[in-house]
Amino acid sequence: MSLNISDLGDLGKIQILTLPSRIDSIEFVAQDIARIVLRLPPNNSFSCLAGQYINIIGPTGAHRSYSIANNFNSEGKIELQVRKIANGIMSQYWFNAAQVSDLLRFNGPHGTFFFRSKKERRIIFLATGTGIAPVKSMVEQFEQNPMLVKDKIIEIYWGNRTPEEFYWEPNFRKIEIAFNLILSRKNSDWKGMHGYVQDAALQINSNLEDAVVYASGSPIMVDSAKLLLTLNGLKEDCFFSDAFYSS
Structure with a gap:
């Protein structure tokens, strides 16, 4: 038997957590695109690989996945870039109801979309x-x-x-x-x-x-x-x- 397996060793130290966060800022960068920055609690243990995503748990309990748009570091802030979806439950929240300091929960990080060190130039x-x-x-x-x-x-x-x-x-x-x-x-x-x-x-x-x-x-x-x-x-x-x- 021959197995073709991708090396995902970088995920070994990543722990999937459910954490609270507050909206730090909301910026509408285009007509139907919002830039959301979430602020995590002090001394949180969250870590991720650049390119991964989180699942936001909205006020109604709906779960939606959003890629992390910044290289997360010790500042404890996560940037999301959210497109407005017609009749979307979370879109209704992000574009009509969300306020700075709103409390949200999220689960993550998830995904295998991250940089691999390869010989290709x-x-x-x-x-x-x-x-x-x-x-x-x-x-x-x-x-x-x-x-x-x-x-x-x-x-x-x-x-x-x-x-x-x-x-x-x-x-x-x-x-x-x-x-x-x-x-x-x-x-x-x-x-x-x-x-x-x-x-x-x-x-x-x-x-x-x-x-x-x-x-x-x-x-x-x-x-x-x-x-x-x-x-x-x-x-x-x-x-x-x-x-x-x-x-």
């Missing part, structure tokens, strides 16, 4: 919508510890439907990132790229043998990207993903 991030949240977390980790990506080429391909949805821009001093914005809808005023993030990545990187890809966002993009990129030279064990499903 090129790191490619694909994201659609708020799928940029775990990507932001991981590149903040690189900024804090640039030796993780020494001699690596880092590229981000972020896709949205309208220019107004590009609510974040990396601003780092210790690492260099090629940051590519792609519109999926035609816009005559847009001077950048049009189409899909996976097509843009392939257009710029015709050879993917030295690449590792992290894709997060819509399930359609994730599935399409894996098929397209592996057919064009990407090793199957060099594709990692976190698909954002709506309840």
Whole structure:
């Protein structure tokens, strides 16, 4: 028998907890996107890997999953980037009722979407919508510890439907990132790229043998990207993903 097993040893020290938190700030960074910062209790024992997510337990008891959008550290704050979903129970709360200092509970961290140290030289991030949240977390980790990506080429391909949805821009001093914005809808005023993030990545990187890809966002993009990129030279064990499903 031959087993093909991913090494998830980095999860060994991660403990899944249920903890209280308070809303530290709410910022509406786009028409239907909110940036929520949660403040954890002092001396909490929470830890996570950049790229993981938590399950928020809302006021009605509903559970919803959100990626952690910052490289969590001793400051004890968790950033979430939340998209408004029509008739969504938690969307009604975040966009109509949530107030600073509200008390919430969450469970986590969860997920296996985190950086793996691999020999491949090129790191490619694909994201659609708020799928940029775990990507932001991981590149903040690189900024804090640039030796993780020494001699690596880092590229981000972020896709949205309208220019107004590009609510974040990396601003780092210790690492260099090629940051590519792609519109999926035609816009005559847009001077950048049009189409899909996976097509843009392939257009710029015709050879993917030295690449590792992290894709997060819509399930359609994730599935399409894996098929397209592996057919064009990407090793199957060099594709990692976190698909954002709506309840």
